[in-house]
Amino acid sequence: MPSSTLSFQLSRRSVLGGIAASSALVALHPFAARAQANQAHLRIMETTDIHVHVFPYDYYADKPNDTLGLARTASIVDAIRAEAGNSMLIDNGDFLQGNPLGDYIAYERGMKEGDKHPVISAMNVLGYDVGTLGNHEFNYGLDFLNKVLAGSGFPYVCANLTKGMLASDAKKDELFFKPYVILEKQIRDGSGATSPIKVGFIGFVPPQIMVWDAKNLEGKAQTRDIVDAAKAWVPQMKEEGADIVIALSHSGIDGSGQSERMENASLYLAGIEGIDAIFTGHQHLVFPGPKDFDGIAGADAKKGTLMGKPAVMAGFWGSHMGLIDLLLEKDGNSWKIISSTSEARPIYHRDENRKVVADVKDKPEVLAAAKAEHEATLAYVRRPVGKTSAPLYSYFALVADDPSVQIVSNAQSWYIKQMLKDGQYKDYPVLSAAAPFKAGGRGGAEYYTDVPTGDIAIKNVADLYLYPNTVQAVLITGAQVKNWLEMSAGMFNQVKAGAKDAALLNDGFPSYNYDVIDGVTYQIDLSQQVRFDKDGKLINEDAHRITDLKFDGKPIDPLKKFVVVTNNYRAGGGGKFPEIAGDKVIFVAPDTNRDVIVRYIVEQGTINPTADGNWSFKPLPGTTAVFESGPKGRHFAGEIKGAKIEDAGDGENGFAKFRLVL
Template sequence: MPSISLPSLTRRSLLGGLAATSALVVLHPFAARAQANQAHLRIMETTDIHVHVLPYDYYGDKPNDTMGLARTASLIDSIRAEAGNSMLIDNGDFLQGNPMGDYIAYERGMKEGDQHPIIQAMNVLGYDAGTLGNHEFNYGLDFMFKVLGGAGFPYVCANLAKGMLASDPKQDELFFKPYVILEKQIRDGSGAESPVKVGFIGFVPPQIMVWDAKHLEGKAQTRDIVDAAKAWVPVMKEEGADIIIALSHSGIDGSGMSERMENASLYLAGVNGIDAVFTGHQHLVFPGPKDFEGIAGADAERGTLMGKPAVMAGFWGSHMGLIDFLLEKDGNGWKIVDFTTEARPIYHRDEDRKVVADVKDKPEVTAAVKEEHEATLAYVRRPVGKTSAPLYSYFALVADDPSVQIVSNAQTWYIKDMLKDGEYRDLPVLSAAAPFKAGGRGGAEYYTDVPAGDIAIKNVADLYLYPNTVQAVLISGEQVRNWLEMSAGMFNQIEPGAKDAPLLNTSFPSYNYDIIDGVTYQIDLSQPARFDKDGQLVNPDAHRIIDLQFEGKPIDPAQKFVVATNNYRAGGGGKFPEIAGDKVIFVAPDTNRDVIVRYIVEQGTINPSADANWSFKPMAGTTAIFESGPKGRTYVADIKGAKIEEAGDGAEGFAKFRLVL
């Protein structure tokens, strides 16, 4: 497709011109200016819905205005009204990802004739085509096919096969049609109607064979995304497709093309014959100002990959992806003469960073899943396991803590299972986790507090506030030490012999105070912080982390360790020294919350008791003061590895406690 210049129509001016109110719909400029033998075609994308049909956080058991296909559906109505002609596609990861998905898969099941709530909603909205994401396989092939049997539109996937008998992808025995060519009647600028043949070809990350080996091993195989495209796109051309659209459940990675690449959409766009790419999988937004700037071949302002229009529409229904084409008759077919791209959100944040919904629910979608929503609420409020001890975070910053311990236990369990058959299977696995609810600006009630006994899925929100995904990094023993040195910036330096010195550095966020399980260590508060808040070495001679041991012996600075963490930390969040994307060896398809839930279900009864693998170095005659929630007084006697005393009332509802060093 030739490169198109847009002297009179920029994306910025387009976004400004598309402002619409309930009383007025502004036509897209292509629809307004199309002449005879010209037509506007808009293709709309949803991606990574993860069963978020409604704007509701089942973990927190409360509404959430940043998500929900029911909200995106309201956008669809107005977006269709702006367009001369339109089509709607889904780009995968719709079947798993929140408690409604788990409820259907594990509790209600799928009998013959049943419709999954996500499919019910999609059928209401009139999708034209869809492809698969990696999470479609999380519940097994049989379940997936039962769900897809209820869809009122075709699914395509060109790189998933039952068997591969040759090097030619066209010889594969595929589970789905690799592509579909839909003939759509479109109206041109003069009002005349004629058909355009739009081809959709779908792709799934080849890594599903690792992520869901228990469901797919011996039953399925995957091919490289770009190789499959090079094989099938010419066939689509031969069959008369006017436009070829890639539905790529694969992200954008500019690090260079490699075999069986997970995030291959940039290089997929370079395949001759593909006219546009809808992407997903990474839960990011393209085009946009921040997520993909600086990648060669990707224009994050205009929304192109290799010069071709491309969109990634966020996740959980947060955005609607739009690619608009101005088509022109070319003999008996159509060709693209212009395009624009956009990822349109369902909400914005006001000056105080509060979420403001831009659209309301679409009643038809809400009604379609009412029964399943109510059943899911009962499900998340019902116990899924037990905890043998309370889960609380009142002292997470001053002693090894049960709320952080259970997160580490789950992460270690998960990563060991994920890596057990790969090249890292013989390396020791550590786990880094931080307390999220630890008072501070959240107030005196902002703490985890789950009593011993039954534990429900929604309690996981108390353990893990953020929708992070699990990742693992490969680092040395010396880098483990520096990770902990950075974490120790949580504390003020304390002079030996000081009485009731302030303990906590109030400018240090609790979510950056990582405890690393699998090693033992002490923190020497008499030392200054080795690193500043930006991870810069400011006190080269300072070493707060002392007696760091692995398996009872001093840690070897050169030994290699796998550390389970989250995507925020592994990607450089918090500016920890030498911890960044280049250390990542495993990117999980699962959120940390989901892993914790699965761990609880498998264990039946969890034991969150902290193992006291870290403590402060004793300092004779020294005490320090910190604040926590007053309910923490209940648990003072249970704290391991630290001597804590009540010290009266603090400000704004907090209680004071004394750490005896």
């Protein structure tokens, strides 16, 4: 390094707040290095979708994992702050639920007044400035959430969660939380002088929590459209003196066109006058990035802007730290943004052999904050509850009848038949709908259920059923059963007869919306177009992917009534399946699906999870299709009932590629 540059960096370090000397010099962000006397660099850092992953540990696999953990993300906070002239730290929601540590606290230990939740204790170590709420914050109920947030050392904001009915004017809504905060911060400019800046933060949650968590929120809360809420509150933030307004949007990026109560509204939120920068999340993707959001008008995935404004989405489970860097300039007594950059900085990379390599170490203080609860969770998840006579895995859950989905369906059917045996629905035939939750995708090449033959512990049950949904049942017709399956078949691309190695899976279709319905038999004709779009709208009236649909060995009667057991998400309209909504619900259980699975295994003692092969693809002679799954699936490819699956080499990002012979 030339001596002039060395001298400049050392002097800058001194000017910018006495950053502690270390063996290596910190590379300043260009904004910090070039800020003039009336200019200042402000870096805002984001964590999002932590889902209780404090430790770099996979509780389901019961082993360390270098791709996740707030303790890892936290270890780079000090260095990232040191690169900046001035910095702030925010969390963008979904911190409270998502792994057995969260469930252990909610269901085993509980939260008494004055208790500190381990994820909050860990976050308090890092000195967050503000946070917002994600949809999963409501999974354990409002009382639990309030006890958790009481221990937070920083404020939470949410502008679109109301108590009861919506007011005629959003600014008259009675909110659970402050819609925004305006934080006054002393920032140092390029000359070393300090002066105040007022930074406003406003938060948003997906309106769909009223569907996804109706059991916890119905009659207690309501949600307003994200963009509508922002239009009401952002002008008031400016009137109160906010120099810049930052949106904390636990909502993803969807370029399909603005609509009422959008789940992923961040692109259109960024278009609101007065919002200067936007932090996004919820989708578990990375922005800016190489490909997740290419081709969306208004979203620049290279520059990291939405509607021309700086934006970032920082992955999930602590995989990235989101950074928005702002070069500010003094304009009279206020500040304005004159330039910006965005970055999602990862905590790991893959080497030339595609193996995960950690780029950072743990921050000991964060581990210490949750150590006792982490160890208690390990004991919690290791408790045996029964045995399995065959392995449980989900490597091929999207392409063939699957043991990990089969056992969920078996447990649900067993439970609902007991619940309804003496009631008015006792004589209706029972079907069971279940979907694979751990099926690779955004979770990565190791994100699959894999339970060997032998003991089943609680950790394995949580692995089989990832979310704390509750059991519900709906009463629907045979025709509606068929349409349910037609909607599920959106998981697959259309494959023309005779095609060679066609792409099989629709990457935009979530695996948790791919329901298999047990109790009927059917085939899926991939040569047909999809019948419904992602919103459940009929788009191809003549398309029928579901063929040979039978109940009790006979073609299903379109008018016959069936009880279908599922979860509260699907029964309440989650996934927008045609005609499946709250008005069809006949039974609301007090039990979670996971609790039901545990009870089923305990009663059975030893379970047989072998898939019954009730569905398959309609043969298309001379046709093959390819898909990706975890490399460990190679051990099971030859054992799949009703499907011929071949190894087709390596895929991307650690996945293996497989060929389905149709």
